[in-house]
Amino acid sequence: MKSQTGPLKPDVARPEKEKLGRAFWYLWSGTCLNRVGQLLPAFFTLYLVHQHLATVETAGWVIGAQGAGSIVAALLGGVLSDRFGSRRTIIYSQLITALFAGVLSLSMPVWGLAAVAFLAGCTTTVHRPAGAALVAQTVPASQRARAYGLLYWAANIGVSVAPTLVGAVMELAPRFMFILNAATSVTYALVATRIPEVSRRGDEGDGSPRKSWRLSAKSAAAPFLKVPIAPFILLNFLISAIYLQCRSALPVDMVAHGLSSGSVGLALSVNGILVVVLQPFTSYFSGSEKLLSKFFTASVLIGIGFGLHGVWHSQIGYVLSVAVWTLGEVVLAPLGTSLMAIWAPPEEQGSYQAAYFFAWNLGLAVGAPVGLWELENLGSTTFWSSTCALALIVAIGHIALAKSHPYGETDE
Structure with a gap:
């Protein structure tokens, strides 16, 4: 044998x-x-x-x-x-x-x-x-x-x-x-x-009536009235108002500290380059485990990155600061939509995802004018320090919210 x-x-x-x-x-x-x-x-x-x-x-x-x-x-x-x-x-x-x-x-x-x-x-x-x-x-x-x-x-x-x-x-x-x-x-x-259409409750032939427009509007409002969705949306609105200063207050502040338009564009281009290069790798290792630690890390990185703009005013300083908050952006990118997918009822995925996108869009609409006003009236160092402090508050807010409503670590 x-x-x-x-x-x-x-x-x-x-x-x-x-x-x-x-x-x-x-x-x-x-x-x-x-x-x-x-x-x-x-x-x-x-x-x-x-x-x-x-x-x-x-x-x-x-x-x-x-x-x-x-x-x-x-x-x-x-x-x-x-x-x-x-x-x-x-x-x-x-x-x-x-x-x-x-x-x-x-x-x-x-x-x-x-x-x-x-x-x-x-x-x-x-x-x-x-x-x-x-x-x-x-x-x-x-x-x-x-x-x-x-x-x-x-x-x-x-x-x-x-x-x-x-x-x-x-x-x-x-x-x-x-x-x-x-x-x-x-x-x-x-x-x-x-793309194949996903069957939905209320389609013809599935035995259930389609929602009225009144009920559809009620579903759209529901995420803003429920815990933990409502406080989670607020936290994301705050972090978006900070992050989106890169489109309003940051370029203005760069020019005020002596950078040319070309230098501003070069510094900000680091954001797009890093996102395109790093996102596929971070996405490959992404999962629904330890979402709380990822939200915390992303918020801290965004806060530190924008806070550095108040103390580091050279070309290289701006480039490195942009790199720091871009790392936070890359970590944060898939988290909000992932958690909303976990929390949302199957038939209301669209409404819950919409609430998340609404918070981000509102962050730009509100954050841009408020940020520019604060930059002009508080000065660069105080303004960027306040954005850092707010981001750290958001990080702590995620910890507090996750104590009563787990962030999906055990869902999978």
């Missing part, structure tokens, strides 16, 4: 790692495409002014209307996703976005541009909570954090490419910017047709 010299091998096959699925990768591709051709506020402003459609002041109102539409859409997207399905919401929102892009290319009074920009801001943003809900509905629970991180990565790849592409398109002809927006929106809609 021949003796066996090699190690014994079990007959049971090694379990394969759960995959994200084709639906996710269609969503990933569409998200990247959407961001590549998005209507960027900076280039939209240049178009309005250079085409003599608005003054600098009135162009600000048009851009503000576009931002207001995004805030409204954060909630609307959740309602539509829960009522009609994530796939349909994505498809129709992108087709309507393409239509509004064409309308914006036409000459019209400023009030008309503002009205259309508001609607365009709505349709451009509606797909985001719908996409987040789709991840919760189609991706295995153990892979959701990874999926949300990769989806954030897709958006940042698009954001990184968009300025260069849109700038080149505008050099050819300013109105081509709207054609690009329409083309990428239609392409995303076509890609989304490949």
Whole structure:
């Protein structure tokens, strides 16, 4: 009898790692495409002014209307996703976005541009909570954090490419910017047709009645009235108001400390580069375990990074400070949507994800004017120190909230 010299091998096959699925990768591709051709506020402003459609002041109102539409859409997207399905919401929102892009290319009074920009801001943003809900509905629970991180990565790849592409398109002809927006929106809609629709309670044939609009609105409001969702949303609003100072107070403060526009752009570009490089790796190791420690770490890194802006005013200082809070951003990116997916009822994933996106959009709308006022009146050192202190309060807030409502560490 021949003796066996090699190690014994079990007959049971090694379990394969759960995959994200084709639906996710269609969503990933569409998200990247959407961001590549998005209507960027900076280039939209240049178009309005250079085409003599608005003054600098009135162009600000048009851009503000576009931002207001995004805030409204954060909630609307959740309602539509829960009522009609994530796939349909994505498809129709992108087709309507393409239509509004064409309308914006036409000459019209400023009030008309503002009205259309508001609607365009709505349709451009509606797909985001719908996409987040789709991840919760189609991706295995153990892979959701990874999926949300990769989806954030897709958006940042698009954001990184968009300025260069849109700038080149505008050099050819300013109105081509709207054609690009329409083309990428239609392409995303076509890609989304490949996503299978998830069955929802209330669909025809499942034996249950579809929600009325009144109940849909009630579902949209529910996350803001429930514990632990409401305090969690507040904590994320506060951290978003801090993080989004990178779009308002930070560039102003950099220039005030002697940096040129080119140096400001170079320092801020570190954020996009690090996100694109690091997010795939952090997403691979993401999971729903130890979410509390990850929220705490992200909040502390963001606080320290922005706090350093008050004491480190050289070019290299700004670059390193941006790198610190970018690490916090990379850690934080998949956490909020992952935890909302755990806490949300299956039939209300869209509404709960929408509440999270609403908090982030509101953080920009409120944080930008408040931050600029505080920077001017309190001074650089005091202002950035206060942002650091607030971020540390948010970190402690997560610990306090998790004591009574665990952050999903034992869910998987």
